[in-house]
Amino acid sequence: MLSTPARARPGRLRGVLPPLIACALVAALAQLPLLRNPWIYFYDDAAIQILPVWHRLGELVLAGRWPPLLDVDGWMGGNFAVESLHGVWNPVYPLVWIGTALAPDLAVAGALVRTLGMVAFALGVHLLCAEYGARRSVAAATAVAVPLAGSLYFLDTVLWPAALLACAWVPYVWWAARRMAHGRSSALWAFLLGGLGVAAGNPYGMLAISLVLVALVVESAVRARWRAVRDLVLLGAAVAAVVPLVYLPLLLSSSVTWRAADGSAIGDSGVMAPAPLDLLGSGLPHHVPDITGLGGAALAVPAVYTCWFAVPLLPWLDWGVLRRRWRELSGCAVVAAGFLALAIGPSELWMFRWPLRVLHYGFLALAVVLAVLLSGGLRTGRAPVRAVASVVLLLAACGATGALEPARLPRGAIAVLLVAGLTALALLAFRLRGTRWLAAALQLGTAVVFAAQVTWFVGPPGTTTAHLPSSVAELRERFEDRYRGTTFQIAVPHWRPGDEPGAGVWRDLLPGSMYPVAGVRSINSYTGIGFQRFSDTFCFSYDGGACPDAYAALWREPAGTGTPLADLLRLDTVVVQRELVPEPDVPAGWSASERSDEVTVLHRDFRTRWPRGTLTHVDGARIRSAVAEGTSEVVEFAREGRGPARLLFARLAWPGYRATTADGVELPVSAGPAGLLRVDLPPGQAAGEVRLTWAPPGSAFGAASAALGCALALGLAWAQRRRRRSPRPREHDATPVPVS
Structure with a gap:
């Protein structure tokens, strides 16, 4: 009786071990740049906005304010509901904020958040690749490579960790939605992950989730799975219902912000925008594309890099897998094509700027296809011809991207020799021990290549925020x-x-x-x-x-x-x-x-009046008290004379403020000098009370919309459960899922 669990345990261990190894390796590699530059995770926007704001949000949550939608003391940077990027509607993010607030050092907190974000993303990539039928070992190798893609690591991870966290939701949404479409999971899980991904507040993540759901609809339609198409459309509608809660405050407040002028702009400044030729070097770890970065300076990092083994292994792949499984992989093609088109499209498209920031979403889709191809094994016949083809592809990529120019030749030669040597090692591992050893060689190669990139591109701190105190x-x-x-x-x-x-x-x-x-x-x-x-x-x-x-x-x-x-x-x-x-x-x-x-x-030299509130100036009235608590304030007044009377507050007149008397009469609210909040007192009232409150504009509609989306997801899950209990024949998923 005790022997059955003992026999089952090794199988379970074999299933869990590859993703565990991948996550551990990604966590270790995330620390490697710190050896070259201890400030790598604490400079630029991460140091002066994201980590300090997370620290402040953590303080607010610890003080009992959740969700922390508006910090009056934060002035222009305190309207978190409108800014949206900090994910104030996502119930998971307070863990990040509280951890940052409790950390004794922001640089340490920044390194920890980056590590956890990369590990979470790697695990999601592994699950997604395995869902499409990739072997677990190959999925693990892919999961190590994708978080280190140039546009994701050197831009989002290093500079904008909030974008890394938003990106980490995407493979989970894709995985859960596909499982739901194939009847292997409840719509509730897909909606929960999709809603959390939207609530992360990053428009690029929202765009990725939208395109993923569209791609799954196409994939199901190509396979004539019409019930799955219907379920995915309903799931998409449920997830879309969360969008107003997150982004409607930004749209309704744009009239008072900088975004009012360019919120609907379509332009092509060329900033952070790769050209098609730049993408030819995506498999070269040393390739620095000729792309204009922020501030007009040229980028100095391999921003279009994907993974080292994609190009040299192309001649060794079994391309018949695509012919046999193109319908199953059609969704990946839609995601890849969509994001690659956006990457080389206009530099500004509504709220989406800097096309490089969508590149890694396209790479994620291509990585899934690559994992499926590698799981089919390598073709080692006519090895000399294939080896020559690999070398020609590497040299052609170098030549097309200018990497063979005299100034770039030394590093280009090292990179080509390194990739060629690692490719030979991977082929030898496959020849001797099969796919598992091939996957191990790919992981080793990813670590070696990333170490080379750290040596080349992570130097001493030299930005305007270098050596900023973090303790x-x-x-x-x-x-x-x-x-x-x-x-x-x-x-x-x-x-x-x-x-x-x-x-x-x-x-x-x-x-x-x-x-x-x-x-x-x-x-x-x-x-x-x-x-x-x-x-x-x-x-x-x-x-x-x-x-x-x-x-x-x-x-x-x-x-x-x-x-x-x-x-x-x-x-x-x-x-x-x-x-x-x-x-x-x-x-x-x-x-x-x-x-x-x-x-x-x-x-x-003197104290300000009304120290318990934000009231700062009064016309035509005498103030008995002014007490603020959070975003609200209560002012007791006695009128002086019969003329107009006004209150001016030391807080910005964000849309969403509402002023009422004690009996609920609405009072006019407007923007006074420098945009400060101004309230007109009710005419003819000798004394009374003004109650000032704030809520994000459109929040009632957004909450109702999100509730409707949740109800739709619950209904879809109930219908699925009832369908599973029905004796009628169901559509079955024929996707092979290798386990080794």
């Missing part, structure tokens, strides 16, 4: 007591060559959204959406930098207020970079508490 304790020790209260920074902070960690500009200034990590309530923040009137007033840039004219703007008195903007913003501290304003005039009521070679620091 939370160090940041708070340096800034928390110096910059007290609400702080406004007029600076364009950037690392200068020669500055060491803990020295130079980072002693006095922080970029982007870093100040909340240091315990400072700062108006400056990194944002991709902005607030047009506010940014125009102080010439804010997307990374929180302000121009010299912002200092003069602080002390102007908007018409009808008689109060400087610095007071209307309820500022307590103003930090001025002396490189921008060498000797700032100190206004009355303020003192220069610090002057150094880098900054002048001003502090307010």
Whole structure:
């Protein structure tokens, strides 16, 4: 009786071992770049926006605010519902935020999140390849290679980890939806994964999920599986119903943001856009395409790289597999063709910019096809002819991409010899021990090639955010007591060559959204959406930098207020970079508490009124109390005279604010000076209470739409379950699923 489990255990272990090895190898390879550059996961946008915002979101969740849709103290960068990229509607993401908030060092948190994201993506790739019939060992080899594709690793993983997390949902959605279509899984799982993928808030991930579902419809139609087509269409409708909840606030708020001007633009600036010729070098680990990056500089990384073994093994594959299974793989062809077309299409297409960021979704589909072909085994007959063909393909790719030019020749020669040697090793492994050893050789080759890429393309930190302090304790020790209260920074902070960690500009200034990590309530923040009137007033840039004219703007008195903007913003501290304003005039009521070679620091000499709220200015009324809690605020007033009366708040007038009296009468809400929120008091009312609340615009419709999608998925799952219990004949999936 005890022998049956003992015999079954090795089989289960053989099934689990390949993905475990793949995930462990990916986790280990993710640490390799840290040996060359400890700041590889903590610079650029990741350092000054994504990780600090995750830290702040974690603090808000730990304080009991979920979902954290609006942080009033975050100003332009605090409207998380509109920004969407942080996935505030995804219930899994608070784990990432809380982990980041509890981590003592943001760089460590960044490395951990990248590692977990790459591992999660690798496991999804393995499941997807196995679902299409690839052998588990080959699926594991593919799962190691795909997360290290150039556009995914060197761009999304390193620079934009939020995009990596969004990408990680795609293979799971594809896997679950295909299993649902074939009757092997419930529609609820497919809807749950699809909804979570949409809720990740990344438009590229949403686009990928949409195209995957369309591709599965095509795949089922080609195979004349009409019931599956119907189920997939219903599943697509259910997942699409989640979209308004995530993206409707952005569309309804675009009139006040930077996105209003270019939200519907179609253009071709050439930024982050590969040409068809660039893609010919996708199998070369050393190939740096001639592509314009952000800021106008040329990219210096292998941004179109896929995997090292795709090109040299083409002559050795059994192409008859495609002839026999083209219907099953037609969905992969749709996804690959769709994303490759988008990659070489216009640079700007509505909210989608920088076509390189969709390239790896096309590579994912091609990787599935490659895994299926490799699972069919290699063809070793006429080996000399095939070997010559492999070499010719490598050299042709080098020549077509300019890799044989004199300046690139040394590295090109090393890369070709490396790939050729690894290809020979893979062929030998297959010849001696079959597909499992071939898969092991492919994994070894991926590790060796990635090590070479790290040596070539991951150097010492040299960006404007190099050596930015990442220790939370160090940041708070340096800034928390110096910059007290609400702080406004007029600076364009950037690392200068020669500055060491803990020295130079980072002693006095922080970029982007870093100040909340240091315990400072700062108006400056990194944002991709902005607030047009506010940014125009102080010439804010997307990374929180302000121009010299912002200092003069602080002390102007908007018409009808008689109060400087610095007071209307309820500022307590103003930090001025002396490189921008060498000797700032100190206004009355303020003192220069610090002057150094880098900054002048001003502090307010008196306390602001109504310290428990954000109310900042009143016309025609006397305030008894103003108390804010989260995004809401309650103001008690007594009118003075019979003229109009208004309240002005030190918060931005985002769409979605609603002001009412105690008995529910709606009050006019508008944007005042610099875009600050203004509320008109009710005429004729001598005293009363104003209740200010906020909800993302369109949130009621979005919630109803998401609920409708959930109901549709439940109905589809119930119908599937009833169908499985029915004695009527069902469509069966004939896809072979090798297990070795």
